[in-house]
Every structure is written in C-alpha cells, then in structure tokens.
Amino acid sequence: MAADLRVSFAGIELKNPVIAASGTFGYGLEFEDVVHLDRLGGFVVKGLSREPIIGNPPPRLYETAAGMLNSIGLQNVGARAFVDEKLPKLREMRNIVVIANVFGYTREDYEHTIQILNEGEGIAAYELNVSCPNTQHGGIQFGSDPRTLDEVVTTARRFSQRPLIVKLSPNVTSIGQMAHVAQESGADAISLVNTFVAMSIDVETRRPRIANVTAGLSGPAIKPIAVRMVYEASKSVQIPVIGLGGISTAADVIEFMLAGASAVQVGTSSFWDPRATEKIVRELERWCAAHEIGRIAELTGAMQA
Numbered sequence: 496m497a498a499d500l501r502v503s504f505a506g507i508e509l510k511n512p513v514i515a516a517s518g519t520f521g522y523g524l525e526f527e528d529v530v531h532l533d534r535l536g537g538f539v540v541k542g543l544s545r546e547p548i549i550g551n552p553p554p555r556l557y558e559t560a561a562g563m564l565n566s567i568g569l570q571n572v573g574a575r576a577f578v579d580e581k582l583p584k585l586r587e588m589r590n591i592v593v594i595a596n597v598f599g600y601t602r603e604d605y606e607h608t609i610q611i612l613n614e615g616e617g618i619a620a621y622e623l624n625v626s627c628p629n630t631q632h633g634g635i636q637f638g639s640d641p642r643t644l645d646e647v648v649t650t651a652r653r654f655s656q657r658p659l660i661v662k663l664s665p666n667v668t669s670i671g672q673m674a675h676v677a678q679e680s681g682a683d684a685i686s687l688v689n690t691f692v693a694m695s696i697d698v699e700t701r702r703p704r705i706a707n708v709t710a711g712l713s714g715p716a717i718k719p720i721a722v723r724m725v726y727e728a729s730k731s732v733q734i735p736v737i738g739l740g741g742i743s744t745a746a747d748v749i750e751f752m753l754a755g756a757s758a759v760q761v762g763t764s765s766f767w768d769p770r771a772t773e774k775i776v777r778e779l780e781r782w783c784a785a786h787e788i789g790r791i792a793e794l795t796g797a798m799q800a
C-alpha cells in the first residue's frame with residue numbers, strides 16, 4: 496500500500512514534505528515546464544523586498560567541493576510586481592502551495608513588504624529571511640542577534656495576516672536560543688538552515704572567487720551541520736521545524752525528519768538537476784513503500800537515541 500506522505504505545520508496541509516527552497520526555484524513559474532508543480536509539497540518563491548533589487552555584480556556563483564557559494568544579493572522583482580504580475584499566473588494553477596519569502600534591511604521594510612503581500616491572494620504562508628544585514632544596527636544580520644530577531648519577528652507577526660515561518664540563520668553561536676526567540680516572538684514555525692557565510696580565493700589571480708568576497712555556502716557540504724542544527728532547534732521549541740541544507744535524496748529527507756523536521760526544503764539540488772524536487776518526491780514514495788512506512792509524519796523526531 497502506498498504510504499501516506501501528508502504532513503502539516505502552522506495550519507497548512509501539504510501532500511508531501513518536499514518544498515522547493517527560496518532563491519533556487521524562481522517564482523515557481525520558471526520551473527513549470529520541467530517540474531509538475533502540483534507533485535511538490537509546495538515551493539518558496541525568491542526573497543521579496545519592498546522595492547525591486549538588481550542584485551550583486553558577477554561572479555555571483557562558484558561551485559565548491561560538494562557545495563556552492565552564492566552572493567546573488569537578493570535580486571528580485573519587488574513585492575508589488577510579485578502580487579500584480581506573478582501571483583495571478585500562479586493562481587491559475589491548481590493544487591499548489593506557494594510560500595512567499597520576505598526580507599528587508601530595516602524593520603519597516605519587513606512591515607511594508609508584508610502589507611503589500613497581504614493584498615495578494617493565493618499565498619499559503621510567509622517565510623521571513625532574517626539573514627540580511629540590518630542597516631539601522633551597523634549591518635549585522637537580524638538573525639544573528641536575539642534582540643533584533645525579536646524585533647523583526649514581533650513586527651512581522653503584528654502585520655502578517657498569514658502563518659509566519661521564521662527562517663533562521665546558521666551563523667550564530669546558539670541555534671537553540673534563536674529558535675526559542677523566534678517562537679516567543681510569534682513564529683508559527685521555523686525553517687533552517689540558511690547558507691553559511693564562507694569565501695574562496697583563486698590562488699592564481701589572488702582574487703576572491705565571488706565579487707562580493709564573502710558568500711553563502713549551500714549544498715551537500717553543509718548537510719551534517721544542518722541536521723545537527725535542526726536537531727538542536729527542535730529540542731528548544733514546541734512549534735514545527737522545517738529542515739533544509741544539502742538535501743538531494745529521499746534518505747536525506749528522512750534524516751532531517753528523524754532529527755525533528757516536520758517538512759523539508761530542497762535548494763541547491765535544483766541547480767544541479769532542475770527536476771530534483773519532483774525526483775525526490777518519487778524516490779520518497781518508493782523509500783516509504785520499501786520500508787513499510789504507513790504515515791511519514793510519524794518519523795518526525797523519531798531518531799533512536
């Protein structure tokens with residue numbers, strides 16, 4: 496018998512736990528011809544801001560051992576264009592779950608972006624990217640300081656008319672503490688991890704491989720650290736945890752669920768294979784059948800100590 500792959504978090508029911516991660520799946524529309532979007536648990540669109548952003552100069556991507564460096568600079572069309580131009584097309588598709596990723600450089604940016612997005616129909620939840628420099632507090636990431644994290648999540652909670660997922664930065668000393676702050680400030684769920692701050696230098700030219708010098712590391716190289724962080728975060732909160740970081744197989748999905756994740760996201764794998772998300776769903780169906788799993792949701796936090 497086919498396994499029941501349904502999972503739920505923050506009042507949202509998904510047909511399976513596989514969600515495409517923000518920044519690696521465009522606005523979903525770009526993947527329409529290669530992935531059956533209705534086969535996925537859902538997808539998170541590119542990070543959206545109050546105004547459109549052009550992004551950083553090239554080179555912005557560099558492949559590393561089992562991973563990838565990126566410094567795209569949060570390029571996006573802006574929340575207004577998303578609501579007016581992208582969302583109507585997404586609304587024509589049936590049986591899909593769209594999550595809007597939101598970021599800003601000030602607390603007011605988050606507030607205004609959410610207010611614009613509240614006007615759009617067909618968004619299941621907001622995912623707050625707090626791995627952005629806070630321009631009012633010396634450029635440190637919102638998500639790397641408990642006080643600024645509290646401020647931005649409290650603001651988002653006040654203005655959001657939808658479930659709120661807070662996407663945590665892994666560039667912190669205690670992920671458990673930050674997970675707890677997000678919960679206490681009003682998050683309905685947390686997702687982790689975002690990318691790790693990293694860099695690479697071309698020794699021949701002595702130049703940084705990425706124009707911005709530092710960049711975010713993603714892909715299989717970060718997976719064991721991400722699994723550990725999901726495990727620690729899930730022990731610190733009662734709200735659901737969405738796990739990501741280097742997932743490329745069904746076994747990776749199961750591993751994150753055993754560590755405490757209710758659902759997962761797949762990012763960099765879509766760069767190596769645009770069909771990766773849908774393939775992982777198919778593989779997950781086979782894995783659960785072969786392992787006689789009745790309900791996949793029962794695997795959340797089921798690691799044997």
Ligand SMILES: Cc1cc2nc3c(=O)[nH]c(=O)nc-3n(C[C@H](O)[C@H](O)[C@H](O)COP(=O)(O)O)c2cc1C
Binds near residue numbers: 516542689740761763
């Ligand atoms: C090119 C690129 C762009 C990204 N853009 C965003 C973004 O706009 N917002 C966000 O929250 N995360 C963004 N991320 C982070 C991913 O969503 C994800 O958290 C991270 O890459 C780890 O997962 P992975 O190893 O499966 O890629 C981006 C990642 C990559 C590789």
